[in-house]
Amino acid sequence: MCKDVNEYLAKLKKELEGCDSALIQDALSDAEGHLRMALDEALSDKSSLSETEAIASIIEKYGHPKEIASAYRAIESRTSPALAVSRRKETRSFLARFFSVLAEPKAWGAFFYLILSFVTGIVFGGWVMTAGIISLGSLVFIIGLPIFGLFLLSIRGIALLEGRIVEALLGIRMPRRPLFHNRSLGWTDKYKALVTDAYSWRALLYAFLLFPLGLIYCGVFSLLLFFSLCFITSPVFELVFHIPLDLFGDNVFTPVWFLPVVCLAGFFLLPLTFHFAKFIGKVHGRFAKSMLVRK
Amino acid sequence: MIIKSNVVSNDQEVRNLAYTADANKKFQKELNSGTAALVLLSILARADEPMYGYRIAKFMEVDDENVPMMKQGALYPVLRSMEGSGLLESHVDPSVSGPPRRYYKITKSGLETLKSWTKIWSQTKAFVDGILKGKADV
Numbered sequence: 001m002c003k004d005v006n007e008y009l010a011k012l013k014k015e016l017e018g019c020d021s022a023l024i025q026d027a028l029s030d031a032e033g034h035l036r037m038a039l040d041e042a043l044s045d046k047s048s049l050s051e052t053e054a055i056a057s058i059i060e061k062y063g064h065p066k067e068i069a070s071a072y073r074a075i076e077s078r079t080s081p082a083l084a085v086s087r088r089k090e091t092r093s094f095l096a097r098f099f100s101v102l103a104e105p106k107a108w109g110a111f112f113y114l115i116l117s118f119v120t121g122i123v124f125g126g127w128v129m130t131a132g133i134i135s136l137g138s139l140v141f142i143i144g145l146p147i148f149g150l151f152l153l154s155i156r157g158i159a160l161l162e163g164r165i166v167e168a169l170l171g172i173r174m175p176r177r178p179l180f181h182n183r184s185l186g187w188t189d190k191y192k193a194l195v196t197d198a199y200s201w202r203a204l205l206y207a208f209l210l211f212p213l214g215l216i217y218c219g220v221f222s223l224l225l226f227f228s229l230c231f232i233t234s235p236v237f238e239l240v241f242h243i244p245l246d247l248f249g250d251n252v253f254t255p256v257w258f259l260p261v262v263c264l265a266g267f268f269l270l271p272l273t274f275h276f277a278k279f280i281g282k283v284h285g286r287f288a289k290s291m292l293v294r295k
Numbered sequence: 296m297i298i299k300s301n302v303v304s305n306d307q308e309v310r311n312l313a314y315t316a317d318a319n320k321k322f323q324k325e326l327n328s329g330t331a332a333l334v335l336l337s338i339l340a341r342a343d344e345p346m347y348g349y350r351i352a353k354f355m356e357v358d359d360e361n362v363p364m365m366k367q368g369a370l371y372p373v374l375r376s377m378e379g380s381g382l383l384e385s386h387v388d389p390s391v392s393g394p395p396r397r398y399y400k401i402t403k404s405g406l407e408t409l410k411s412w413t414k415i416w417s418q419t420k421a422f423v424d425g426i427l428k429g430k431a432d433v
Contacts, residue, residue: 027372034371063369067366071369075373075375
């Protein structure tokens with residue numbers, strides 16, 4: 001029998017061991033929100049009731065940790081994140097698999113994420129640098145403390161938003177609910193919890209790193225896409241419109257016999273770019289998960 | 296000897312009762328997993344404004360006090376999954392009195408789904424009722 005909400009949450013976390021960390025965070029967030037609301041209501045309705053007595057009947061209605069963990073497991077196994085594909089035995093030939101990447105929503109999602117990271121990197125990274133410096137600078141005054149707290153809260157908001165983008169485009173399960181602190185804590189304790197929570201700092205580091213990463217991702221993949229399309233369309237541009245590809249120096253046309261090779265190289269480079277985008281998307285998704293999910 | 300046989304029959308009775316309780320629980324759970332989404336769609340379709348998980352749970356408690364359909368905690372993953380399927384949409388609003396709340400609202404596709412599921416439910420209910428009341432010939 002659980003004596004308080006924290007004990008319930010600890011048991012629920014134990015029951016969910018082995019599940020996706022984002023699912024655990026969501027389940028704990030749902031439970032904490034519900035139980036605290038119910039507890040507040042029960043204690044204000046019947047002030048003679050002790051917390052232990054109230055929590056027992058609330059848990060009876062909410063469900064014991066084991067039951068709730070199994071409900072989450074059951075639903076999660078039926079709902080896979082957006083763009084996540086089921087694993088099935090691959091029977092197609094190597095070439096078919098190589099080119100079919102262009103029809104894979106997951107590859108397009110990853111590619112779009114990597115291009116978009118240029119914008120998100122500038123916005124999130126820019127916010128970390130400008131607002132971070134201002135809030136750090138203001139710490140020399142007493143007013144700086146709440147400003148710094150608000151800055152850390154904004155970073156949590158960014159982390160949640162980035163998590164939603166990562167889940168939608170990269171198909172990696174990320175938290176779907178914001179984190180919150182126990183309402184019974186005082187302002188000082190809430191502040192302490194915010195500053196000492198490693199999650200806040202990991203999210204801050206992630207938002208900062210997204211700036212250079214976004215530039216690299218967008219630069220590399222824009223160039224790869226540009227070269228693929230240039231190579232593919234080179235015969236049309238050089239022979240029909242008389243615009244040189246400049247492979248061999250300024251304003252030098254590619255020899256006609258070499259154009260099919262260049263065009264073919266483009267046809268291979270395009271799917272290769274998407275395979276690479278899928279791989280980088282997967283690696284980045286894992287990185288985002290390790291940084292933006294509370295341990 | 297008579298005492299021993301009484302003990303054995305009591306043990307058997309306890310085992311039967313435990314089996315019946317387990318079977319009832321399992322049956323209720325299976326029914327719930329199929330009907331929870333329909334019930335939630337119906338509640339949210341009737342609601343004048345978006346509702347958050349705790350309110351929905353309290354509403355279900357008032358609506359059916361005698362037979363708790365499912366544990367309140369099991370509603371949350373169902374709500375999430377319905378949102379994932381596009382039947383519901385949600386937004387998070389900060390709350391003055393506690394943690395931020397996720398408000399759910401039925402979508403257009405949710406309303407259409409509710410209409411067709413209600414029809415399926417009525418047919419299933421009529422069929423099962425017919426069998427239970429012995430109207431159909433066996």
